[in-house]
Amino acid sequence: MVDALPPLRDVVARYGLDARKSLGQNFLFDLNLTARIARAAGPFDDTVIVEIGPGPGGLTRALLEQGARVIAVERDPRCLPALEEISAHYPGRLTIVEGDALEIDIAALVQTHAPVIPDARETSDRESRASSDNNAVALDPRSDLRPAGNDNRVSARICANLPYNVATALLTKWIEAEPWPSVFDRYVLMFQKEVALRIVATPKERADYGRLAVLCGWRAKARILFDVSPAAFTPPPKVTSSVIELTPNPRPLHCDPRALSRVTQAAFGQRRKMLRQSLKSLGVDAAALLAAAGIEGTKRAEEVDVAGFVALAREFSQIGR
Numbered sequence: 001m002v003d004a005l006p007p008l009r010d011v012v013a014r015y016g017l018d019a020r021k022s023l024g025q026n027f028l029f030d031l032n033l034t035a036r037i038a039r040a041a042g043p044f045d046d047t048v049i050v051e052i053g054p055g056p057g058g059l060t061r062a063l064l065e066q067g068a069r070v071i072a073v074e075r076d077p078r079c080l081p082a083l084e085e086i087s088a089h090y091p092g093r094l095t096i097v098e099g100d101a102l103e104i105d106i107a108a109l110v111q112t113h114a115p116v117i118p119d120a121r122e123t124s125d126r127e128s129r130a131s132s133d134n135n136a137v138a139l140d141p142r143s144d145l146r147p148a149g150n151d152n153r154v155s156a157r158i159c160a161n162l163p164y165n166v167a168t169a170l171l172t173k174w175i176e177a178e179p180w181p182s183v184f185d186r187y188v189l190m191f192q193k194e195v196a197l198r199i200v201a202t203p204k205e206r207a208d209y210g211r212l213a214v215l216c217g218w219r220a221k222a223r224i225l226f227d228v229s230p231a232a233f234t235p236p237p238k239v240t241s242s243v244i245e246l247t248p249n250p251r252p253l254h255c256d257p258r259a260l261s262r263v264t265q266a267a268f269g270q271r272r273k274m275l276r277q278s279l280k281s282l283g284v285d286a287a288a289l290l291a292a293a294g295i296e297g298t299k300r301a302e303e304v305d306v307a308g309f310v311a312l313a314r315e316f317s318q319i320g321r
């Protein structure tokens with residue numbers, strides 16, 4: 001479809017959408033770049049995209065242009081008229097939700113707006129039709145992405161150029177969500193590069209390896225897709241950005257996210273100290289905790305891998321009761 005919507009810069013000028021730092025507003029007007037981010041989030045069959053912070057709608061347009069159905073959550077009411085214009089251009093494909101993504105249960109939001117997606121019953125109808133029809137084309141393997149045991153849930157994905165002031169808080173909230181796996185089969189997100197490096201770090205990248213890497217490494221596989229220069233944004237931020245992809249691990253090692261959060265906070269809060277010292281701040285016998293988890297007390301936080309922290313969290317859940 002030829003995009004007959006007015007140029008984004010005109011829309012921004014018409015609605016007076018001057019970028020506000022307090023809302024982490026750095027807009028993208030480069031259509032090649034927004035198309036590239038949208039492609040990274042595809043393919044879009046049987047999936048609803050949740051976009052956090054659509055702003056004037058640059059990335060939203062690219063997602064819709066490539067065939068996505070989008071639920072867009074925007075905190076700034078000034079952006080809503082521009083988004084309504086896009087919604088009118090793509091009837092039935094864009095749902096606009098005004099609100100704070102930190103407060104909203106976006107998995108529940110997906111359920112509320114599920115009627116636009118073929119539901120699991122239709123999928124299983126399709127499967128039975130396919131299996132009873134020798135000429136049936138192979139089932140779309142992406143239907144396997146639907147979380148096991150959640151038959152009524154649709155497949156959904158988050159794609160966003162995140163507001164940097166709340167980006168880490170949002171990611172933490174999504175990765176700590178219960179139950180796991182959540183409704184989201186993938187997350188394609190723009191962060192400041194420095195944060196992206198902290199998300200994908202392993203103990204080898206000592207300086208970047210910390211709480212965020214442990215949390216993300218526990219429940220997902222994260223990788224950096226590409227970097228984006230500050231010049232791509234209006235206004236340009238001071239630093240380079242990176243688009244990352246997180247693919248949830250459907251069966252992460254069992255542990256309580258709250259316990260993992262407590263343990264990593266204690267360990268990385270004093271990252272230069274040995275664990276037998278730093279873990280005392282948990283208010284338990286640190287030596288006994290480390291022994292139960294099979295980790296040497298002389299190690300420092302940055303020397304312990306994700307499985308080690310999960311073991312510590314599990315033991316902490318037992319001892320710390």
Ligand code: SAM
Binds near residue numbers: 028053076101161162
């Ligand atoms: N997606 C647009 C783009 O790429 O040009 C705008 C991205 S801008 C970096 C971040 C957007 O998130 C802004 O539109 C801002 O108003 C919105 N935002 C900030 N905090 C938010 C929150 N807590 N919940 C939802 N949206 C938020």
